[in-house]
Amino acid sequence: EDQVTQSPEALRLQEGESSSLNCSYTVSGLRGLFWYRQDPGKGPEFLFTLYSAGEEKEKERLKATLTKKESFLHITAPKPEDSATYLCAVQASDPGGTSYGKLTFGQGTILTVHP
Amino acid sequence: DGGITQSPKYLFRKEGQNVTLSCEQNLNHDAMYWYRQDPGQGLRLIYYSQIVNDFQKGDIAEGYSVSREKKESFPLTVTSAQKNPTAFYLCASSMFSGSSEAFFGQGTRLTVV
Numbered sequence: 001e002d003q004v005t006q007s008p009e010a011l012r013l014q015e016g017e018s019s020s021l022n023c024s025y026t027v028s029g030l031r032g033l034f035w036y037r038q039d040p041g042k043g044p045e046f047l048f049t050l051y052s053a054g055e056e057k058e059k060e061r062l063k064a065t066l067t068k069k070e071s072f073l074h075i076t077a078p079k080p081e082d083s084a085t086y087l088c089a090v091q092a093s094d095p096g097g098t099s100y101g102k103l104t105f106g107q108g109t110i111l112t113v114h115p
Numbered sequence: 116d117g118g119i120t121q122s123p124k125y126l127f128r129k130e131g132q133n134v135t136l137s138c139e140q141n142l143n144h145d146a147m148y149w150y151r152q153d154p155g156q157g158l159r160l161i162y163y164s165q166i167v168n169d170f171q172k173g174d175i176a177e178g179y180s181v182s183r184e185k186k187e188s189f190p191l192t193v194t195s196a197q198k199n200p201t202a203f204y205l206c207a208s209s210m211f212s213g214s215s216e217a218f219f220g221q222g223t224r225l226t227v228v
Contacts, residue, residue: 004157034216043121043205043219044158087157102173103217105157 002027002092006106013078013113021073021109023088031093033071034103035064038085047086078113085110117142121206121220127228128193128200136191136223138206144218145211147189151175152203152222161204164189165211193225201227 036044050066089103150158160173164183178197207217
């Protein structure tokens with residue numbers, strides 16, 4: 001069974017204080033790892049897809065990296081508007097070759113950035 | 116603008132009542148999904164559909180039903196058999212099953228009164 005564990009559950013930062021969020025996963029074969037941002041009462045917003053170990057992607061103050069067992073979301077010099085819940089999800093490759101796109105999500109990290 | 120529209124945003128259900136949540140997309144996506152989100156938990160898959168007139172159960176399908184009569188629409192019915200329906204429900208779509216990005220609607224918050 002695919003599993004995703006995110007840590008920490010909650011993270012409080014001062015504006016400008018860089019840090020990282022962790023996503024550990026176990027999956028039979030990784031098709032892709034996804035990061036989403038979710039604001040309270042809203043649907044998740046897609047951020048990144050990572051496909052293979054060593055891959056990195058960046059968007060503004062966010063940078064996602066991937067190893068064979070975990071992914072990190074690095075936040076550089078965060079601002080209060082970066083406050084949100086960050087969700088990690090994995091998509092397993094389907095041995096039958098017809099993956100239906102199921103995403104297995106972690107429980108999320110609640111990030112709060114204080115001015 | 117292309118996107119996924121869920122309605123209503125808030126929904127209240129009485130004990131023993133069936134309710135239907137709407138999900139419409141104009142992205143021309145083949146695959147559509149329903150997830151449930153509870154506080155402190157990740158999203159859990161209820162049902163998914165790869166093409167019109169076809170759908171499969173996800174991890175927590177008991178007490179729910181769906182239909183996919185049109186490519187654009189994937190309504191979810193929460194039946195009286197669902198004993199703990201209070202949750203945040205999210206609909207998503209992707210270009211085809213197994214594709215990378217899934218795009219989400221804004222959610223429906225269902226409360227039992």
